Amino acid sequence: MSKDMMRAFELYQPESVENAVGLLGRLGSDGWALAGGNDTLDWFKDRAKYTSSVVDLSGIESLKGIRETADGIEIGALTTLTEIESSPLIQERFGILAQASGRVASPQIRNTGTIGGNVCQDTRCWYYRYGLDCYRAGGTTCYADTPEGQNREHCLWGADRCVAVTPSDTAPALVVLDARMVIQNGEGEREVPAEEFFIGPEIDIERMTVLEAGDLLTAIRISNEWSGSRFYFEKVADRNTWDFPLVNIASAMVVEGGVISRIRMAAGAVQCVPRRLTVVEEVVTGSAPDEETAALAGQAAVRGAIPLNYNHFKIPLLENLVKRAIRDS
Amino acid sequence: MLVELKVNGEPRSADVPPETTLLKMLREYLNLTGAKLGCDVGDCGTCTVIVDGVSVNSCLMLAARANGHEVTTIEGLANSNELHPLQEKFEEHGALQCGFCGPGMLISAKNLLDKNPDPTVFEVRDALAGNLCRCTGYTKIIEAVIDAGRVMNAEQANS
Ligand SMILES: Cc1cc2nc3c(=O)[nH]c(=O)nc-3n(C[C@H](O)[C@H](O)[C@H](O)COP(=O)(O)OP(=O)(O)OC[C@H]3O[C@@H](n4cnc5c(N)ncnc54)[C@H](O)[C@@H]3O)c2cc1C
Numbered sequence: 001m002s003k004d005m006m007r008a009f010e011l012y013q014p015e016s017v018e019n020a021v022g023l024l025g026r027l028g029s030d031g032w033a034l035a036g037g038n039d040t041l042d043w044f045k046d047r048a049k050y051t052s053s054v055v056d057l058s059g060i061e062s063l064k065g066i067r068e069t070a071d072g073i074e075i076g077a078l079t080t081l082t083e084i085e086s087s088p089l090i091q092e093r094f095g096i097l098a099q100a101s102g103r104v105a106s107p108q109i110r111n112t113g114t115i116g117g118n119v120c121q122d123t124r125c126w127y128y129r130y131g132l133d134c135y136r137a138g139g140t141t142c143y144a145d146t147p148e149g150q151n152r153e154h155c156l157w158g159a160d161r162c163v164a165v166t167p168s169d170t171a172p173a174l175v176v177l178d179a180r181m182v183i184q185n186g187e188g189e190r191e192v193p194a195e196e197f198f199i200g201p202e203i204d205i206e207r208m209t210v211l212e213a214g215d216l217l218t219a220i221r222i223s224n225e226w227s228g229s230r231f232y233f234e235k236v237a238d239r240n241t242w243d244f245p246l247v248n249i250a251s252a253m254v255v256e257g258g259v260i261s262r263i264r265m266a267a268g269a270v271q272c273v274p275r276r277l278t279v280v281e282e283v284v285t286g287s288a289p290d291e292e293t294a295a296l297a298g299q300a301a302v303r304g305a306i307p308l309n310y311n312h313f314k315i316p317l318l319e320n321l322v323k324r325a326i327r328d329s
Numbered sequence: 330m331l332v333e334l335k336v337n338g339e340p341r342s343a344d345v346p347p348e349t350t351l352l353k354m355l356r357e358y359l360n361l362t363g364a365k366l367g368c369d370v371g372d373c374g375t376c377t378v379i380v381d382g383v384s385v386n387s388c389l390m391l392a393a394r395a396n397g398h399e400v401t402t403i404e405g406l407a408n409s410n411e412l413h414p415l416q417e418k419f420e421e422h423g424a425l426q427c428g429f430c431g432p433g434m435l436i437s438a439k440n441l442l443d444k445n446p447d448p449t450v451f452e453v454r455d456a457l458a459g460n461l462c463r464c465t466g467y468t469k470i471i472e473a474v475i476d477a478g479r480v481m482n483a484e485q486a487n488s
Contacts, residue, residue, distance in 0.1 A: 003366055003369045004350055004352060004353050004366050004369055004388060006348040006350075007348065008346060008347070008348055009347060009348055010347065011330070011347035011348075011391070011393055013393065034391075036389075037389050037390060037391065037394070038371055038386075038389050041350070041388075041389045041390075041391075042370050042371070042389070044348070045369060045370065054347070056391065056393065056394060058394050082383065105371070105459070106371070106374065106458050106459025107384060107437070107455070107456060107458060107459045108371070108374060108377055108384050108385050108386045108437075108459040109371055109386065109389075109459065111383040111384055111385055112383075112385050112386070112389070112390060240458070241458040241459060242371075242372055242459075
């Protein structure tokens with residue numbers, strides 16, 4: 001296959017949200033929103049996916065930047081990961097989001113990659129990315145979940161024909177912060193909690209989020225509820241740069257009188273959606289964030305995991321990350 | 330579509346199909362072949378250029394997206410009389426072997442030194458994390474970048 005080649009498409013460059021929403025609505029399933037392009041151009045170059053019409057969002061200034069609101073902050077969907085990583089406001093209030101953004105890919109990719117693109121990106125299962133006719137691509141097979149299937153990176157929970165996982169580093173942090181995803185289409189604006197924004201194959205095997213043709217993610221709102229609490233983010237990957245998480249963990253906890261009074265925790269790359277660890281939250285609330293509580297939390301976190309042939313290692317990995325999140329945050 | 334850029338300080342333009350990447354426009358339409366086509370998917374960094382003051386993989390950016398913006402490529406570092414201090418130090422330290430990563434490596438290094446002329450080893454490693462080199466093992470590259478930073482600081486202090 002020749003390199004740096006893509007099939008021809010029409011390019012639209014709207015300068016307002018209104019025009020972008022109008023275009024996406026009119027184009028329907030033929031339209032493709034383009035933010036930083038790091039996921040998109042990868043698809044187009046491999047020719048595993050194609051669209052006839054691309055709507056480049058990069059000229060829409062109102063989608064960029066971080067603003068303070070009455071009860072928190074609002075991050076425009078087109079804000080780059082570098083801006084988020086280096087924003088004093090986010091570092092100060094929502095440190096895990098800055099950390100998670102800073103652990104994505106490489107400096108170049110963070111300089112153009114947007115938070116909107118990061119949460120909307122497609123899964124990295126290579127059988128699917130390669131263009132095979134798997135369930136997610138509308139076929140009737142999962143190539144990763146066969147005796148020979150290479151599924152070291154795949155899921156521990158939520159397998160439903162497809163065993164792919166969420167690749168996003170920022171998604172678990174947003175779930176922990178109880179962020180609200182602001183979506184616009186021809187009918188108006190709606191807000192969806194991050195936890196409900198991501199969907200698994202049991203809901204729709206061909207999508208990773210609730211977004212449908214014509215929907216534009218315009219912003220992410222985070223209230224001050226978890227601002228300044230004890231945060232923990234850690235990502236384990238094979239290499240320090242470029243690599244998608246094998247498992248990542250995000251947590252926010254409030255400790256009062258020596259015991260955990262409130263906590264939210266989520267793990268990425270273990271399920272098709274960021275996995276909210278509610279069992280852990282229940283187990284540790286009311287206990288001191290010590291070694292003993294951490295050990296119990298780790299055990300609770302991995303209960304019910306169903307490994308595939310090559311990803312058993314993710315179980316002790318997740319267990320340890322949960323322990324550290326309780327003990328070291 | 331007509332794409333107009335400022336490349337290394339000069340206005341340049343070309344009529345390109347919408348699906349043209351910035352890398353392709355630079356190499357095939359503007360004959361600036363310094364930035365290289367390596368992996369084509371954002372892993373290797375040899376296509377790195379600076380757009381509006383930040384390093385980007387030009388293989389993953391549409392030329393149309395850079396319309397009206399300022400681009401710096403490796404061709405913008407030296408002039409006909411003089412190498413950039415980074416290039417001099419890369420040569421002095423023997424920081425390159427095959428050289429294919431060089432254009433991207435130097436651009437990422439320049440982008441770092443423009444913002445932080447006195448980086449620590451850790452900061453250099455971080456800034457070059459998106460640029461792969463399969464020959465050198467990076468040690469001499471890092472030494473060259475730190476050394477170049479010193480030279481640039483000294484030049485500034487003297488001017
Ligand atoms: C080499 C490489 C390594 C990577 N490593 C990591 C990693 O370690 N961790 C990680 O989390 N990610 C990683 N990524 C994935 C990802 O490309 C980037 O994280 C980036 O944030 C994607 O953002 P973008 O703006 O470039 O997305 P785009 O490619 O522009 O968009 C991605 C998808 O989201 C949709 N979209 C974008 N914005 C909107 C919007 N506002 N409304 C509706 N839909 C929208 C697009 O239609 C497209 O389907 C990596 C990518 C590459 C190429």
